[in-house]
Amino acid sequence: MYKLADDNTPVKALRRLEIQTDKSHVFAEFILNKQHFALLYGSIVDEESIDELWTERPDNAEILPNPLDPEFIETPFQGKYVIMFKISPTKVRLDIYLSTKFDTTISRSLWQKYIKAGYVSVNNKVVTTPKFEVDETDEIALNLPEKEQADVDLPILYEDDDVIVVNKPSGLLTHAKGGLSDEPTVAEIIRPKTSFATDTDRPGIVHRLDRDTSGLLIIAKNPESAAHLQRQFAERTAKKTYIAITDGKPKLNAAKIDLPIGRNPSAPSTFRIDPNGKPAQTTYHVLAENDTQSLVELKPTTGRTHQLRVHLAHLNAPILGDRVYGKSSDCRMMLHAQKLEITLPSGERKVFEAAVPDEFKKFFPRGFIDV
Known part of the structure; x- marks a missing residue:
């Protein structure tokens, strides 16, 4: 309906799908064709209830117009309503992104060393600069060395x-x-x-x-x-x-x-x-x-x-x-x-x-x- 995908869109174009549900609503976030989206779907979805239903809504989340009637933000679908959001990417340093979005038990300084050692790839290319900028639509892959599993007695x-x-x-x-x-x-x-x-x-x-x-x-x-x-x-x-x-x-x-x-x-x-x-x-x-x-x-x-x-x-x-x-x-x-x-x-x-x-x-x- 929103013309974000069609029958020719490959399944792999959809990434990081996260779904939350309650008795009356479904909330989903996902990456589609390297663009970040979110949607609210339920029996009652309107502008007044968005903040209540999506408590961590970022400032860069833009409501897409109803494709059937641009004057409204909610779109009827299967007896209920949908609101679709496009989230503009926010660029951050790679080391900061890894230390906050991946494993927070790994220090930022250690992430920097992993990056410089060539253990991190962005969009299938190895990146060795910690200040390289990425956002949530980038595909980040890690190939970290396995730490020695030693049974150390530390009284x-x-x-x-x-x-x-x-x-x-x-x-x-x-x-x-x-x-x-x-x-x-x-x-x-x-x-x-x-x-x-x-x-x-x-x-x-x-x-x-x-x-x-x-x-x-x-x-x-x-x-x-x-x-x-x-x-x-x-x-x-x-x-x-x-x-x-x-x-x-x-x-x-x-x-x-x-x-x-x-x-x-x-x-x-x-x-x-x-x-x-x-x-x-x-x-x-x-x-x-x-x-x-x-x-x-x-x-x-x-x-x-x-x-x-x-x-x-x-x-x-x-x-x-x-x-x-x-x-x-x-x-x-x-x-x-x-x-x-x-x-x-x-x-x-x-x-x-x-x-x-x-x-x-x-x-x-x-x-x-x-x-």
Whole structure:
């Protein structure tokens, strides 16, 4: 009747048909020949009832005239009435469209990475530009990589309405490193529990541990808690204690290392002692030792990237298993975030503790009486 289709129109020209019904009306939305339409059909359909029947009617929905009598908007059909709408397309960026219309559990930043990696097609053509504009009439196809389905044990040591404290195992990333990550991360595991930074690949994360470092991480469950925790890390009122086994022995049993750290220009992903770098302080105390190794307690007062690893390597006692700043080894990097003292958003000051892993005790079976 509206001459939008005829007997020669192929079935595949109709897409995304969505139908809602109640006792007296049918509402349908669909794409036909790359144009967006909607219709109301029922025993009573008039201009006054449209807003009531279509509560989410967009501003760009234009009523098509009655093809039998242009002076009226409702068209009689099979004893009832029809009103037809043409919805003008609204262009939006591809990454925004995917993050709002497809899977809202995937952050916009991750959608951008998927697009740049060539996993998204628009109208049968691969698009690699996140700002490419699309609308609801475009055919969008996804060929996303399958994420590794690993059964990761992430022990939760404490949880309330504001924070989660976990004991991160060695080998698990805190968050994706900027590129696509097909492996589990702490951030993705806890994503359903937080409303902070959910449009990024670091939901809930306010501080981090290196992949091979185990131990305590505190996670924010909302933006207000994140600001509260981040302020304490920035102002150094959060107190952290680490346990490490060194490959070699520091000359002094206890000391404060006060050496600035900067990025290594010859290897930009690593750091080094640099007079022009940022201030970095670490207090250490040797708990036990053997002929070639030491069991060390470390208390950083600053939080520079790789700080403990760089400081101990400078003492010719790199952390055992540190493949970057020490020697290759068959064991994991023997660094563990054992204690965290911090004030919760509730105002309570708490000390959290993660038991030292058993692999540490194999090197120093008698060194953990007081640890």
